[in-house]
Amino acid sequence: MGGRRTTGDPIIDIKRANGLPGFLGTLRRTFFDIFHAMTTTTIDGSSRPQDWRERIATTPAWGGVLLCHPAHFDVLDVKNSFMKGQIGSVDKERALHQWHQLTETYRSLGVEVHVLDPIADLEDMVFCANPVCILPRADGGADVIPSHMNHPSRQREVEHVLGWFDGWGCDVTHLPEGAGRIEGHGDVLVVPGRRLALGGHGGRTELRALDALAAACDITLIPLALQGDVFYHLDTCLAVLDENTVLIHPPAFHEHALGTLSELFPRILIAEPTEASDHLAVNAHALADGTVVMGAQSPRTAARLREAGFHPATVDVSEFHKSGGSVFCMRLDVPALTR
Numbered sequence: 001m002g003g004r005r006t007t008g009d010p011i012i013d014i015k016r017a018n019g020l021p022g023f024l025g026t027l028r029r030t031f032f033d034i035f036h037a038m039t040t041t042t043i044d045g046s047s048r049p050q051d052w053r054e055r056i057a058t059t060p061a062w063g064g065v066l067l068c069h070p071a072h073f074d075v076l077d078v079k080n081s082f083m084k085g086q087i088g089s090v091d092k093e094r095a096l097h098q099w100h101q102l103t104e105t106y107r108s109l110g111v112e113v114h115v116l117d118p119i120a121d122l123e124d125m126v127f128c129a130n131p132v133c134i135l136p137r138a139d140g141g142a143d144v145i146p147s148h149m150n151h152p153s154r155q156r157e158v159e160h161v162l163g164w165f166d167g168w169g170c171d172v173t174h175l176p177e178g179a180g181r182i183e184g185h186g187d188v189l190v191v192p193g194r195r196l197a198l199g200g201h202g203g204r205t206e207l208r209a210l211d212a213l214a215a216a217c218d219i220t221l222i223p224l225a226l227q228g229d230v231f232y233h234l235d236t237c238l239a240v241l242d243e244n245t246v247l248i249h250p251p252a253f254h255e256h257a258l259g260t261l262s263e264l265f266p267r268i269l270i271a272e273p274t275e276a277s278d279h280l281a282v283n284a285h286a287l288a289d290g291t292v293v294m295g296a297q298s299p300r301t302a303a304r305l306r307e308a309g310f311h312p313a314t315v316d317v318s319e320f321h322k323s324g325g326s327v328f329c330m331r332l333d334v335p336a337l338t339r
Contacts, residue, residue, distance in 0.1 A: 052264070053243065056220060057138040057195040061288050063336030064112030066128055066164065070099045074123040075323050079151055081230050082280070082324035095319035099126070102293075102315045102330065109291055109313065114334065116164050122157050126320065127329040129185040129235065130154065131161040134170075134333060135217050138195055142335040143217045144170045147184040150204050154183075161332075168337045173216050180206035182213060185332065186233035188221070189240050192288065195219055200234025202226040202254070222264065225254040230277060235328045237276065241286040241310060245269065247301075249276035269308055272300035279318075283326035286310075295326045 073095055075086045106113050118125055125131075131154070133145040144165055149155040162172065175182070182188070187205035189198045197219060199210035203226045214221040224234060228251070231237040237252035238261075245267040250258060261268060275281035281298035291311045294302065295318070302312035317326055 058193055059136040059138055059195055060140055062333040064114055064334055065106055066114045066116055066332040066334050067103060067330060068116040068126045068128045069118045070095050070126045071118045072120055072123050073126045076123055080232050080324040082321065086322040089322055090319055098317050098319055102317060105293060105313055105315050109287065119160055124154055125157045127325045128161060128332045129329050130183050131157040133184045133188045135219055136335055142170050144172045145213060146174060148181050149183055150181055175212045175216055179212035180209035182209035186235050189234055191240050191243055194243055197221045199223050200226050203232040222260060224257040224260060226252055227254050228252060235283055236280060237282050239282050239284045239286060241292065247271055247282055249282050269304055275301050280321055280326040283328040285328045285331060293327050
């Protein structure tokens with residue numbers, strides 16, 4: 001995209017600037033090994049890894065975002081480390097104000113906003129990125145895949161989000177029984193404009209479920225192994241900014257996953273570590289024009305994005321951080337929809 005700075009070796013430049021010497025230099029497992037072994041769409045043995053852009057189908061731009069009204073949002077139990085000590089601490093009036101600010105930010109950026117009605121006793125439904133996975137098709141429309149959530153209260157959200165898509169011309173694809181746990185776009189991140197997805201596993205989502213998703217939808221899906229308990233979803237430690245650039249928090253990944261990312265993307269930006277771990281800096285949403293909608297509590301990460309040629313649009317969603325989610329968790333990209 002126009003105006004973005006590039007260098008001859010952007011990964012090296014950025015890792016040195018952020019005090020991470022050599023975290024990519026010792027990696028041995030190549031992206032091609034994983035791509036060939038783990039996806040349903042394979043590259044011929046004579047091809048080089050960087051050829052994927054010539055082989056993966058392009059997809060139309062997203063048509064807007066779906067947000068769920070936070071009328072029932074609260075922290076009632078501890079499902080992740082961000083929720084520890086936060087039970088009953090949500091300022092609901094402030095949360096509502098922040099949600100409206102996020103909604104208005106999207107509208108001011110020209111993004112069509114759809115609103116999902118909340119359901120009583122489903123306090124986490126505001127994080128509507130998780131109950132389903134939306135995979136855009138090259139010919140328009142999308143595959144909609146219901147999640148198999150870890151927590152029963154969150155599994156009850158799935159039918160309500162699916163119901164919203166009734167009549168919109170999207171095909172619902174159910175994974176086989178026993179496919180394993182998968183938590184929507186918490187762990188399945190679509191590369192913008194491509195029929196290609198990255199899949200996090202080792203936290204909430206199981207590798208076998210990613211395999212089932214790739215097979216059911218005939219999509220190329222690259223698995224990335226996560227480590228530790230804090231970054232329980234891929235979207236807490238990786239944001240795909242465009243087809244050439246990702247923003248990551250390296251300690252959340254196994255070494256070979258970092259190697260895969262370095263082969264896939266020419267530019268890897270590193271979030272400020274404290275902002276990533278304390279304020280969910282990486283849980284950001286990139287738009288097609290280079291704007292990145294993100295939480296306001298991560299100014300150093302925003303500065304790094306700005307330096308790389310992106311345009312951060314910051315919103316205070318700190319009440320939602322108490323439940324372990326930020327901007328990316330709170331919205332669901334949807335295709336251009338017609339009744």
